[in-house]
Amino acid sequence: MNPPTQQERFGFQAEVVQLLDLMIHSLYSNKEIFLREVISNASDAIDRLRFAILTDPELHEDDEALEIHVAYDKEARTITISDNGIGMSRQEVMDNIGTIAKSGTREFFQALTGDQRKDATLIGQFGVGFYSSFIVADQVILTTRRAGLPAGEAVRWESDGRGDYTLETVEREARGTEIVLHLREGEDDLLNDHRLRTIIQKYSDHISLPILMPETTEDGSGEDAVVNRASALWARAKSEIGEADYNEFYKHVAHDFADPLAHLHAKMEGTYEYTLLLFIPATAPFDLWMPEARHGVKLHVQRVFIMDDTGQLMPNYLRFVRGVIDSADLPLNVSREILQSSRVVDSIRSSAVKKVLKLLKDLAEKEPDKYATFWKEFGDVLKEGVAEDYSNRDDIAKLLRFTTTKSATDEPDTSFGDYVSRMKEGQEKIYYLLAPSPAAAKHSPHLEIFRKKGIEVLLLGEAIDNWLVTSLPDFEGKRLQSVAQGVSDLGSMEDEAEKEANEKAVTELGGLVERLKKALGDKVSDVRTTNRLTTSPACIVADEPDIEMNLARRMRGSGLPSRPVLEINPEHALVQRLDRETDEERLSDWAQILYSQSVLTLGARIEDPADFVERLNGLLMTLAEETD
Numbered sequence: 001m002n003p004p005t006q007q008e009r010f011g012f013q014a015e016v017v018q019l020l021d022l023m024i025h026s027l028y029s030n031k032e033i034f035l036r037e038v039i040s041n042a043s044d045a046i047d048r049l050r051f052a053i054l055t056d057p058e059l060h061e062d063d064e065a066l067e068i069h070v071a072y073d074k075e076a077r078t079i080t081i082s083d084n085g086i087g088m089s090r091q092e093v094m095d096n097i098g099t100i101a102k103s104g105t106r107e108f109f110q111a112l113t114g115d116q117r118k119d120a121t122l123i124g125q126f127g128v129g130f131y132s133s134f135i136v137a138d139q140v141i142l143t144t145r146r147a148g149l150p151a152g153e154a155v156r157w158e159s160d161g162r163g164d165y166t167l168e169t170v171e172r173e174a175r176g177t178e179i180v181l182h183l184r185e186g187e188d189d190l191l192n193d194h195r196l197r198t199i200i201q202k203y204s205d206h207i208s209l210p211i212l213m214p215e216t217t218e219d220g221s222g223e224d225a226v227v228n229r230a231s232a233l234w235a236r237a238k239s240e241i242g243e244a245d246y247n248e249f250y251k252h253v254a255h256d257f258a259d260p261l262a263h264l265h266a267k268m269e270g271t272y273e274y275t276l277l278l279f280i281p282a283t284a285p286f287d288l289w290m291p292e293a294r295h296g297v298k299l300h301v302q303r304v305f306i307m308d309d310t311g312q313l314m315p316n317y318l319r320f321v322r323g324v325i326d327s328a329d330l331p332l333n334v335s336r337e338i339l340q341s342s343r344v345v346d347s348i349r350s351s352a353v354k355k356v357l358k359l360l361k362d363l364a365e366k367e368p369d370k371y372a373t374f375w376k377e378f379g380d381v382l383k384e385g386v387a388e389d390y391s392n393r394d395d396i397a398k399l400l401r402f403t404t405t406k407s408a409t410d411e412p413d414t415s416f417g418d419y420v421s422r423m424k425e426g427q428e429k430i431y432y433l434l435a436p437s438p439a440a441a442k443h444s445p446h447l448e449i450f451r452k453k454g455i456e457v458l459l460l461g462e463a464i465d466n467w468l469v470t471s472l473p474d475f476e477g478k479r480l481q482s483v484a485q486g487v488s489d490l491g492s493m494e495d496e497a498e499k500e501a502n503e504k505a506v507t508e509l510g511g512l513v514e515r516l517k518k519a520l521g522d523k524v525s526d527v528r529t530t531n532r533l534t535t536s537p538a539c540i541v542a543d544e545p546d547i548e549m550n551l552a553r554r555m556r557g558s559g560l561p562s563r564p565v566l567e568i569n570p571e572h573a574l575v576q577r578l579d580r581e582t583d584e585e586r587l588s589d590w591a592q593i594l595y596s597q598s599v600l601t602l603g604a605r606i607e608d609p610a611d612f613v614e615r616l617n618g619l620l621m622t623l624a625e626e627t628d
C-alpha cells in the first residue's frame with residue numbers, strides 16, 4: 001500500500017475561476033440545481049461502471065448494489081452526496097475537476113455579456129456540472145477511488161472555489177466518489193430532510209438508479225430509503241410520464257439547463273425491439289459547429305448505458321438531437337466496431353431519423369413559433385442533410401425555411417411548399433439568389449426583372465447554401481435556378497413584345513458589345529445585352545455551367561465568379577449614351593467603371609479601387625466642365 005502523499009496545492013485554470021465567479025452570481029436564484037448536477041454526475045459514473053463491469057466483472061468488488069446516497073449533517077452544516085460508480089484516479093481528478101477541457105470554451109467566454117440574466121442562460125447552455133456546488137458551498141471536499149485501484153490510491157480534492165485546490169492521496173475502502181459540501185453562511189434552509197427530498201423528486205426522479213436518504217433524519221440513525229422512482233424513464237408507460245419528467249430527464253442527458261423544444265418517445269416492436277426517447281433542444285450547444293462536436297444520443301442495451309453515439313445512431317446533420325436509444329437486440333458487450341456494421345443499428349438509425357424528421361414536420365405544422373426557434377438554432381445544420389442523406393432528401397427539403405423577396409422581415413419564413421404555392425402562372429422554376437449578405441441580396445440588380453414581374457426569389461446568404469443548391473437540383477419537379485447565373489431566361493413568363501425587344505437589342509447594340517469586350521479584355525469572359533435589369537445599367541453574372549459565384553468567392557478570395565459575364569441593360573440611358581460615344585479612350589473609362597460598379601453591387605471586391613476612383617473622378621471632372 002502506498003503511504004498517503006503530502007497535500008499538494010494547484011491553481012485552477014483561469015477560466016474556471018471566471019466561470020465559478022459568474023456562476024455563483026448568476027445562478028444563485030436557482031441554487032438548488034447543484035444537487036441535480038452532482039446527482040447527474042453520480043448517475044453517469046455508475047452508468048460507466050456498469051459498462052466497464054461487462055468486460056471486467058472484478059470491478060464489482062463485492063459492492064454490488066449500485067446506488068447514490070444523499071445525507072446531511074445539521075451540526076457540521078454539510079450535505080454529502082456519494083456514489084459507488086467508476087470513481088476517478090488522481091490524473092482523472094486533475095483533468096476533470098479544476099480544468100475545463102471542453103470544446104467551445106473560448107467561444108463561451110467571448111459570448112458573455114456581463115448581463116446576469118443573459119449570462120445565466122449562456123452558462124446553462126455551456127453546462128454547469130460539478131462547479132455548481134460552489135453556489136451553496138464555500139468548501140467542497142471530493143474523495144474518490146477509481147474502480148479497480150487499491151484502497152490506498154484514493155484521492156482527496158479540496159477547494160474553497162476561490163482559485164486553487166489541494167490534492168492528496170488517501171485511503172478509501174469504498175469505490176466511487178463522495179462529495180461533502182460545507183454550506184455557505186445563510187444556506188441552512190438546505191439542511192432539511194423535506195427540502196432535500198423535494199429537490200431530488202423535482203429534479204432527479206427520472207434517474208434510473210436508486211437515490212437514498214436516511215429515513216429518520218433528526219438523529220441520523222434511520223436506515224437509508226429510496227427517494228426517487230429509480231426506473232429508467234424511457235421504459236415507463238407514456239401515460240405515467242408528465243411533461244416535467246421529460247424535461248428533467250432531458251436536462252440530465254443533454255447537460256442542458258433549459259427545457260427542450262420537443263420530444264418523441266416511441267417503443268418500437270417488430271423485427272427489432274427498441275425504445276427511442278429523443279429531444280430537440282431549444283438552443284444550440286457551443287460546440288455545434290466544431291469538428292469534434294459531440295453527438296447527443298446515448299445507446300443503452302436493456303437499460304444499461306453502453307456508449308455515447310459517435311455518428312452510428314444519428315447522422316451528422318442531426319447531431320443536435322439528444323436522448324436515449326435502448327435496444328433489446330444488441331449484445332451487452334457490443335463494441336463500436338460491431339455497431340458500425342450492425343444490421344440492428346442500421347434499422348434503428350433509419351427509423352430514428354425518420355421519426356425525428358416527422359417530429360420536426362409536426363412541429364412546423366402545429367407549433368410554427370417553436371419551429372421558428374428550431375430553425376434559427378439548427379436550420380443550417382439541417383441543411384447539411386440535403387447533401388448528406390439522399391434517401392430522406394425530399395422530406396428534409398420540405399423542412400427548410402428561407403427569407404425571400406416577399407418576406408415581411410429578414411426572418412426565414414418561407415418553405416419550398418409556400419414558394420411553390422405562390423408561383424406565378426407560367427413560372428416553371430424556383431429562383432434563388434446567393435449573396436454574401438442580406439443587404440447585398442436585397443439590393444442586387446439581379447432581382448430587378450423579378451421585382452418588376454412580381455416573381456418571388458429565395459434570398460440565400462449562408463455559407464452552407466452553396467452546397468444546398470448544388471445538392472438539390474429541384475423540388476417536386478421544379479428546377480432551382482440562380483438569378484445570377486447563365487443567360488436570363490424567364491421562359492414562358494416573357495411575352496412576345498419582350499422577346500422581340502431582346503432580339504432587337506442584340507442586333508442594335510452588337511457594335512457596343514464588341515467594343516466593351518475589347519475594352520475589358522480578359523476581365524470578363526463575355527459581354528451581352530440582357531433584359532434582367534430595369535434600373536441598373538449593368539450587372540455581372542456567372543457563365544453557366546460555372547459553379548456558383550459565392551462558392552467561387554471563397555475559393556478565389558475576390559467574390560467574383562471564375563467566368564464573369566458583364567450584362568448591359570439596353571433600356572438604360574447610360575448604355576444608350578455609351579453607344580453614341582465615339583472616343584474609344586473615353587469608352588474604355590466607361591467600360592471599366594460599369595464593370596467595377598457591377599462587381600461592387602455583387603458584394604464582391606474590385607481589384608484596383610484606386611484605378612476605379614481615378615476614372616470616375618476623370619468623368620466627373622469632364623461632366624463638371626461641360627456643365628460649367
Ligand SMILES: Nc1ncnc2c1ncn2[C@@H]1O[C@H](COP(=O)(O)OP(=O)(O)OP(=O)(O)O)[C@@H](O)[C@H]1O
Nearest residue numbers: 041042045087088096126127128129130131177255
Ligand atoms: N461522481 C463522479 N464520479 C466520477 N467522475 C465524476 C464525478 N463527477 C464528475 N466526474 C468527472 O468530472 C467531469 C466533469 O464534471 P462536470 O460536472 O464539471 O462536467 P460534465 O458532467 O462533464 O459536463 P457538464 O458541465 O455539461 O455538466 C465529468 O465529465 C466526469 O468525468
